[in-house]
Amino acid sequence: QQPVQSPQAVILREGEDAVINCSSSKALYSVHWYRQKHGEAPIFLMILLKGGEQKGHDKISASFNEKKQQSSLYLTASQLSYSGTYFCGTEIAGGYNKLIFGAGTRLAVHP
Amino acid sequence: DVKVTQSSRYLVKRTGEKVFLECVQDMDHENMFWYRQDPGLGLRLIYFSYDVKMKEKGDIPEGYSVSREKKERFSLILESASTNQTSMYLCASSFHLGTRTYEQYFGPGTRLTVT
Numbered sequence: 569q570q571p572v573q574s575p576q577a578v579i580l581r582e583g584e585d586a587v588i589n590c591s592s593s594k595a596l597y598s599v600h601w602y603r604q605k606h607g608e609a610p611i612f613l614m615i616l617l618k619g620g621e622q623k624g625h626d627k628i629s630a631s632f633n634e635k636k637q638q639s640s641l642y643l644t645a646s647q648l649s650y651s652g653t654y655f656c657g658t659e660i661a662g663g664y665n666k667l668i669f670g671a672g673t674r675l676a677v678h679p
Numbered sequence: 680d681v682k683v684t685q686s687s688r689y690l691v692k693r694t695g696e697k698v699f700l701e702c703v704q705d706m707d708h709e710n711m712f713w714y715r716q717d718p719g720l721g722l723r724l725i726y727f728s729y730d731v732k733m734k735e736k737g738d739i740p741e742g743y744s745v746s747r748e749k750k751e752r753f754s755l756i757l758e759s760a761s762t763n764q765t766s767m768y769l770c771a772s773s774f775h776l777g778t779r780t781y782e783q784y785f786g787p788g789t790r791l792t793v794t
Binding site: 597600609611657664 | 714719720722723735738773775780783784786787788
């Protein structure tokens with residue numbers, strides 16, 4: 569079951585904040601976040617693990633609510649370089665790092 | 680830097696042709712993955728492999744097969760290409776160690792058009 573991402577798209581001015589949500593119907597082991605710019609490969613941003621451990625980006629933060637199987641990505645003081653499509657990937661325990669990705673959230677940051 | 684390369688950026692094939700998409704990674708990763716990416720659907724897993732000669736079906740394996748004869752190389756095969764397989768295909772790789780989770784590194788993608 570594909571996780572549900574919201575919103576589908578968001579438009580910001582530089583310096584504004586945004587929150588992207590990812591919700592799964594399954595018990596999760598971890599949530600990964602990736603960003604993809606047009607015509608490029610997705611790049612890793614952050615992993616959030618069951619139990620609270622995080623690995624990732626120092627300018628982007630995220631949370632993982634294990635009870636609700638939800639994760640949120642927080643983009644603060646957005647920069648033009650934040651533009652792109654953000655994907656969450658959800659992993660269940662014992663899944664060999666197999667991820668099920670959401671449909672993506674398109675973020676456009678304007679001057 | 681981890682590098683994941685894919686054999687072609689763009690490919691045009693005819694319906695019924697056998698198509699091979701190649702992926703090579705240079706970081707000795709155990710896991711390799713094939714996704715297809717379509718607008719509004721995100722990345723959908725076709726197949727993955729956690730070791731040489733080992734493979735597991737993903738969410739949309741129908742019409743595809745894979746081969747992993749060497750650790751660094753993972754091939755996606757379309758036995759008889761159809762127009763509904765026109766898509767962007769992305770390969771990825773990651774470490775695998777026990778139950779720990781690791782980030783996936785993606786290749787640049789192959790845009791396949793089947794006419």
